[in-house]
Amino acid sequence: xxxxxxxxxxxxxxxxxxxxxxxxxxxxxxxxxxxxxxxxxxxxxxxxxxxxxxxxxxxxxxxxxxxxxxxxxxxxxxxxxxxxxxxxxxxxxxxxxxxxxxxxxxxxxxxxxxxxxxxxxxxxxxxxxxxxxxxxxxxxxxxxxxxxxxxxxxxxxxxxxxxxxxxxxxxxxxxxx
Amino acid sequence: xxxxxxxxxxxxxxxxxxxxxxxxxxxxxxxxxxxxxxxxxxxxxxxxxxxxxxxxxxxxxxxxxxxxxxxxxxxxxxxxxxxxxxxxxxxxxxxxxxxxxxxxxxxxxxxxxxxxxxxxxxxxxxxxxxxxxxxxxxxxxxxxxxxxxxxxxxxxxxxxxxxxxxxxxxxxxxxxxxxxxxxxxxxxxxxxxxxxxxxxxxxxxxxxxxxxxxxxxx
Numbered sequence: 001x002x003x004x005x006x007x008x009x010x011x012x013x014x015x016x017x018x019x020x021x022x023x024x025x026x027x028x029x030x031x032x033x034x035x036x037x038x039x040x041x042x043x044x045x046x047x048x049x050x051x052x053x054x055x056x057x058x059x060x061x062x063x064x065x066x067x068x069x070x071x072x073x074x075x076x077x078x079x080x081x082x083x084x085x086x087x088x089x090x091x092x093x094x095x096x097x098x099x100x101x102x103x104x105x106x107x108x109x110x111x112x113x114x115x116x117x118x119x120x121x122x123x124x125x126x127x128x129x130x131x132x133x134x135x136x137x138x139x140x141x142x143x144x145x146x147x148x149x150x151x152x153x154x155x156x157x158x159x160x161x162x163x164x165x166x167x168x169x170x171x172x173x174x175x176x177x
Numbered sequence: 178x179x180x181x182x183x184x185x186x187x188x189x190x191x192x193x194x195x196x197x198x199x200x201x202x203x204x205x206x207x208x209x210x211x212x213x214x215x216x217x218x219x220x221x222x223x224x225x226x227x228x229x230x231x232x233x234x235x236x237x238x239x240x241x242x243x244x245x246x247x248x249x250x251x252x253x254x255x256x257x258x259x260x261x262x263x264x265x266x267x268x269x270x271x272x273x274x275x276x277x278x279x280x281x282x283x284x285x286x287x288x289x290x291x292x293x294x295x296x297x298x299x300x301x302x303x304x305x306x307x308x309x310x311x312x313x314x315x316x317x318x319x320x321x322x323x324x325x326x327x328x329x330x331x332x333x334x335x336x337x338x339x340x341x342x343x344x345x346x347x348x349x350x351x352x353x354x355x356x357x358x359x360x361x362x363x364x365x366x367x368x369x370x371x372x373x374x375x376x377x378x379x380x381x382x383x384x385x386x387x388x389x390x391x392x393x394x395x
Contacts, residue, residue: 024383024384024387025387028380028383028384028387031380094384094387095387095388097387099383099386099387107383110379110383111380111383114376114380147365151365156369156372157369157372157373158369162369162373165373165377166373166376166377166380169377169380169381170380170381170384173381173384173385173388
């Protein structure tokens with residue numbers, strides 16, 4: 001596999017195109033959910049809850065590497081289920097009105113890219129934190145990868161509440177009609 | 178065919194293209210664009226120092242806020258402001274003023290293309306074509322000297338038309354990649370607050386036109 005940032009960029013681009021097809025009105029609903037999830041995960045990290053959950057797994061007497069794999073797997077499964085639920089079936093749309101034309105396409109592309117960044121960035125952050133389990137990364141990170149690690153959804157802001165601000169503003173706009 | 182004839186044909190093509198845009202947009206929109214383009218260019222060339230000073234002032238204010246100068250005593254605040262470097266220096270002054278002018282022209286073009294702001298006058302196609310062509314002349318006069326710098330960086334191969342085209346395209350590509358890369362490096366130095374403001378502002382910009390549309394659907 002190539003550098004991990006290539007995978008990150010690819011996911012962002014794929015979600016950007018999904019966003020341009022679905023439209024910004026639907027993608028914004030997903031963004032609200034993802035921003036809150038990122039904030040909650042960061043909130044849990046800041047309070048050491050995920051460390052405590054990992055400690056709890058030690059009762060089944062796992063070695064360090066296996067513990068990292070299981071913790072990463074659990075976080076990824078929970079996060080992926082939330083992502084699938086937000087896209088599948090009855091979705092939390094921001095608005096039934098669709099932005100059309102060039103600017104509508106661009107808006108869908110932008111919000112889709114943000115969603116891709118939140119999803120791929122969160123998974124990358126936890127993969128890095130749990131030392132790339134399941135052989136996700138075989139060699140060292142490139143300098144670009146090292147730089148990007150400081151700009152992932154969990155690391156770009158000094159605390160969890162930063163993601164809550166745009167999510168709450170959008171939620172208020174969604175509720176007040 | 179002489180060189181002058183080639184220049185004339187190129188000019189006719191250029192003006193026809195702008196004339197066609199004029200016909201599509203209407204003469205009123207083109208007149209607004211013409212006025213704003215010329216006036217903003219003249220004002221920025223003559224009084225550009227005001228914009229530069231205001232930008233440097235804003236830069237120093239940001240430096241003051243970032244250094245916690247708003248809560249510091251007066252002497253400390255003065256020291257922070259004095260030590261903060263100017264955002265716009267003599268080296269990047271001309272480029273900055275050109276960027277400001279380009280943003281003004283682009284914004285005017287987008288705004289005047291919207292029928293809500295300027296109603297298109299489709300019944301005066303000749304006038305629209307002429308005003309559009311005049312805009313083409315103005316843009317040629319203002320932009321060609323800048324674009325010429327790109328072509329003068331190294332001599333173009335004279336023996337092959339494809340070679341010249343390839344050199345020009347590769348120079349434009351290199352210029353684009355270098356600038357995007359520089360801009361990205363600069364973006365990575367932004368503090369978290371700026372990222373938050375940017376993300377929130379962009380999301381609001383997209384969400385605002387969609388606001389309140391569910392009520393009517395129910």
